[in-house]
Amino acid sequence: MNPTTLHAHSEGILIYRSGESVLGGVPIKEEIWIEKYRPTSLDEIVGQPEIVRRLKSYVATRNLPHLLFSGPPGVGKTAAAISIVREIFGENWRDNFIELNASDERGIDVVRTKVKDFARMAPLGGAEFKVIFLDEADALTSDAQSALRRTMERYSATCRFILSCNYSSKIIEPIQSRCAVYRFRALTPEAIEKRIRYIAEQEGVEVTEDGIEAINYVARGDMRKAINALQAAALISDKVDMNTVYQITSMARPEQIRNLIKLAISGDFAGARSELDDLLLVQGLSGQDVVVQIHREMLDLDVPDADKARMINRIGEIDFRITEGANERIQLEALIAYMALTGLSKSTAT
Amino acid sequence: MVSWAEKYRPRSLDGILGNAKAVAELRAWARAWEEGRPEVKCLILYGPPGVGKTSAALALASEMDWDYIELNASDQRTAEIIKSIAGPASQVSTFSGRRRLVILDEADNLHGTYDRGGAAAILKVIKDATQPVVLIANEYYEIEKPLRDACRGVQFRSIRAQTIASLLREICRSEGIDCDPEAIMHIAEMSGGDLRSAINDLEAAARGLKRLRLEDIATSERDVKASIFKVLESIFKGESARSALEATYQLDESPEDLIHWIDENLPVVYSDRDLVKGFECLSRADIFLGRVRRRQNYTLWRYATFLMTGGVRAVSSRVRRGYTQFRPPSLWKRLGQTRKARSVRDSAARKIAAHCHVSTSYARSELLNFVGALLNSKKIGATVAASLGLNIDEIALLTGSAPSTKKVQRLFEDAQRMIEAEQIAMIDRGLKVEERKTESPEEQAAKETSKDMSQEKRQRSLFDF
Numbered sequence: 001m002n003p004t005t006l007h008a009h010s011e012g013i014l015i016y017r018s019g020e021s022v023l024g025g026v027p028i029k030e031e032i033w034i035e036k037y038r039p040t041s042l043d044e045i046v047g048q049p050e051i052v053r054r055l056k057s058y059v060a061t062r063n064l065p066h067l068l069f070s071g072p073p074g075v076g077k078t079a080a081a082i083s084i085v086r087e088i089f090g091e092n093w094r095d096n097f098i099e100l101n102a103s104d105e106r107g108i109d110v111v112r113t114k115v116k117d118f119a120r121m122a123p124l125g126g127a128e129f130k131v132i133f134l135d136e137a138d139a140l141t142s143d144a145q146s147a148l149r150r151t152m153e154r155y156s157a158t159c160r161f162i163l164s165c166n167y168s169s170k171i172i173e174p175i176q177s178r179c180a181v182y183r184f185r186a187l188t189p190e191a192i193e194k195r196i197r198y199i200a201e202q203e204g205v206e207v208t209e210d211g212i213e214a215i216n217y218v219a220r221g222d223m224r225k226a227i228n229a230l231q232a233a234a235l236i237s238d239k240v241d242m243n244t245v246y247q248i249t250s251m252a253r254p255e256q257i258r259n260l261i262k263l264a265i266s267g268d269f270a271g272a273r274s275e276l277d278d279l280l281l282v283q284g285l286s287g288q289d290v291v292v293q294i295h296r297e298m299l300d301l302d303v304p305d306a307d308k309a310r311m312i313n314r315i316g317e318i319d320f321r322i323t324e325g326a327n328e329r330i331q332l333e334a335l336i337a338y339m340a341l342t343g344l345s346k347s348t349a350t
Numbered sequence: 351m352v353s354w355a356e357k358y359r360p361r362s363l364d365g366i367l368g369n370a371k372a373v374a375e376l377r378a379w380a381r382a383w384e385e386g387r388p389e390v391k392c393l394i395l396y397g398p399p400g401v402g403k404t405s406a407a408l409a410l411a412s413e414m415d416w417d418y419i420e421l422n423a424s425d426q427r428t429a430e431i432i433k434s435i436a437g438p439a440s441q442v443s444t445f446s447g448r449r450r451l452v453i454l455d456e457a458d459n460l461h462g463t464y465d466r467g468g469a470a471a472i473l474k475v476i477k478d479a480t481q482p483v484v485l486i487a488n489e490y491y492e493i494e495k496p497l498r499d500a501c502r503g504v505q506f507r508s509i510r511a512q513t514i515a516s517l518l519r520e521i522c523r524s525e526g527i528d529c530d531p532e533a534i535m536h537i538a539e540m541s542g543g544d545l546r547s548a549i550n551d552l553e554a555a556a557r558g559l560k561r562l563r564l565e566d567i568a569t570s571e572r573d574v575k576a577s578i579f580k581v582l583e584s585i586f587k588g589e590s591a592r593s594a595l596e597a598t599y600q601l602d603e604s605p606e607d608l609i610h611w612i613d614e615n616l617p618v619v620y621s622d623r624d625l626v627k628g629f630e631c632l633s634r635a636d637i638f639l640g641r642v643r644r645r646q647n648y649t650l651w652r653y654a655t656f657l658m659t660g661g662v663r664a665v666s667s668r669v670r671r672g673y674t675q676f677r678p679p680s681l682w683k684r685l686g687q688t689r690k691a692r693s694v695r696d697s698a699a700r701k702i703a704a705h706c707h708v709s710t711s712y713a714r715s716e717l718l719n720f721v722g723a724l725l726n727s728k729k730i731g732a733t734v735a736a737s738l739g740l741n742i743d744e745i746a747l748l749t750g751s752a753p754s755t756k757k758v759q760r761l762f763e764d765a766q767r768m769i770e771a772e773q774i775a776m777i778d779r780g781l782k783v784e785e786r787k788t789e790s791p792e793e794q795a796a797k798e799t800s801k802d803m804s805q806e807k808r809q810r811s812l813f814d815f
Contacts, residue, residue: 026772028733104711228720231720321633
């Protein structure tokens, strides 16, 4: 059996802790803070008071419509889904719950097989229904979404869906109309500070005022990023201040992407392509990962603003093409070649 | 008409060429089965294509007089299908009472949506098997670790050109073809140790001939190469867009492959603005290829083909002369070279994604470095490795050290100990739950009554007896 699923049963650990070990076994501790401090109840979710209040009313009636959670990453969508299921089903919540990530399994086959197989089995342990949590549902192709729509209808007696997405506009209308839609907002700096201070206290880490500010700057309203930044900084020093936070974030910012952009702009196509191949073929990043990271570096780039606007326009075009099924390597090569235009126009001007 | 590769497939293990050690291991294992319990129930035959792995498995079955059942990649191999076919087959012996060998071909090809759960299903089949099982794979390390641990690996190596040549000569003899030794040697050397492809090449060149000369092979090979290079020549140096397009009519490559040839050579020939415009054209061609892939509408290929040939030609007004050394696409070679690194990275990302409730792609781009930093921490490294269930290759990759280093070894071993301790804890917990149950008064009472009843029953039956 997979050890990760074993130890994820945290109730099991609670029961275990209440007594003494019989055989001398020790459960594996959770040391990744985003999981260690993942909310287990709706009350622990910070920064979304209205949503939490409404979700609690479902728990009180022990019934649930289909739900659609939309909002940026790291604001509590997954946490809310898991918490509500735990509160409704209690200790054996996992029996009637399945979590799928649509961006890993985008095709219509997932809906036809995994989702349907789970949906059509009767709920276990006397539960009224079971819950399918489909994370990043906006990654599903529109064909898959159409298939999902029928599945939602057909099994609605025994099965509830919680969909989460970054943009609700990418979810087809018929699905939206079958769901209660909740829009999660980016977390305020205060909400993030509160949670970060709590975790720091539990872990015996000192965080300075400017350390909090730096974490907030890096996280931009994303709790997952904030907690990761805190833990990474705490690895370097027991005292987390602005310097330690920036130290780790510059480490996390891929040198290679910057180098790739630099080579591309200077017109060294072969050099830039070799970096690209390393990212795609050796490190196994997806084309979209690379596009997103190039885009992230754009703002800080030392080129005229007009060039930036031109390049970002092109990056967006490439991103779209890759989503539509084009070959990521050829598209990114075209982008690299295009970036050289900045250097070219400079040399013709002088 | 049976192909020669099939016709001359060895019928006994003695006919397996150039892998004496592997054959000996197979025989020893089969004997162990006949004598009772073998040390391992399953072998993994691994090695490059066309060196006789499948042949060896089939020959083993026929030599031992065993039945066999074969599943390969052309069958869809979800967990369900593997269980339903290989499961019963590996437990129940045939009516005749003979053993049945279960052969799972292309076992390193189990990932992807369709074969999801396939590896786990195979592991289960092996654990429950009462019949011999053979897995066949090209890449030993593409097979998931737990599966490797449950089996023994038997390596097949490429076959020496001399050995291949001697078999080719034998085939020629029995087909009644008179052949030049140079021709045979040429085919054998071209094959790169792949016996099956050598036989195929021989058949392609020699079937229907009375005599096979070196020229017969050399010309056919040169023709193929000439045509792709001729097309590149007219794309980059031809007179017009039309002639660039027309050059592709004779070409035996799909646009899907051709685009990579052009992609590789575009930066060799073009530079500056021509390069930018050339890639613009190529990326437009690629969009059409993507649409064909999505919609299976092959008529769109005509636009892709024009854009990548005539279109690329048209972006440059310069006429180029002289000799250019065109290169074959580097992409395929690099894909082969980097396959292992990518698969380790992907499996690590999958484990992290499942644990942290995020997508694999998020884990790959955002969390791999972070988890690497956690693993490098003395205090919590082993615990993190244990909670994610990382194997030794994944730990090595994430920490940026070689798998053979002390650091990686120790992390892995510590993590394994923790996993074992937790499994004990799970059993522990089972006991605790039981204990807790007996403490509840109703259940205590219920148990008492049932105990009484069973005692009563027992006594009565004793009495009756």
